[in-house]
Amino acid sequence: MNGKGMPGALHSLPTAAGMEDAFAGANSGVLDVLLQHLQGNGAKVLGDAGIARLSESRLAAIEVAARARAADCLSNVQSLARLLAQVLFDLDRPIRTADTVAAAQHLGALAQECERWNQLADHAAMYRVQRPVAAEVAKHWADWAQYYGEWPNAAV
Numbered sequence: 382m383n384g385k386g387m388p389g390a391l392h393s394l395p396t397a398a399g400m401e402d403a404f405a406g407a408n409s410g411v412l413d414v415l416l417q418h419l420q421g422n423g424a425k426v427l428g429d430a431g432i433a434r435l436s437e438s439r440l441a442a443i444e445v446a447a448r449a450r451a452a453d454c455l456s457n458v459q460s461l462a463r464l465l466a467q468v469l470f471d472l473d474r475p476i477r478t479a480d481t482v483a484a485a486q487h488l489g490a491l492a493q494e495c496e497r498w499n500q501l502a503d504h505a506a507m508y509r510v511q512r513p514v515a516a517e518v519a520k521h522w523a524d525w526a527q528y529y530g531e532w533p534n535a536a537v
Contacts, residue, residue: 412497429504431526434519440509447502454495461488 416429432443465484469476508515 412494416497416501429501429508430518430522432501432505433508433515433522435508437509437512440505444502444505444509447498447505451495451498451502454491454498458488458491458495461491 432440435443461484465481465488468474468484469481508518
């Protein structure tokens, strides 16, 4: 512990106010925000650090499910891109700018979601294979989560 009561390993982690700022200004998708809240990730916490504490079998299940969801997202991106291209090349139909913009924005959101699912799968695979790394990350994450009241304190 340092002089302020915070575990020493946590001195570089964000403050509660810093976490609120990170979430308020998040430009990531809804999936990122949901996972950050579920896992207690802050601006300076490793991505998906909360999953480091899980067993190899749970990490394998997360990896498989996240890869499947990423493949679904990619399929959705490809389908919407083909549909958008068809609409834009159909010279007999007037192009509605608002619809085109909405479709392009949706393409971007789907691509971002696909990327996030792949990232989650990558992190799950890494923590599953690199157990010493997972143990170290999980310890620091648990200390941080306890300090901010997001994880039960065993001493209570």
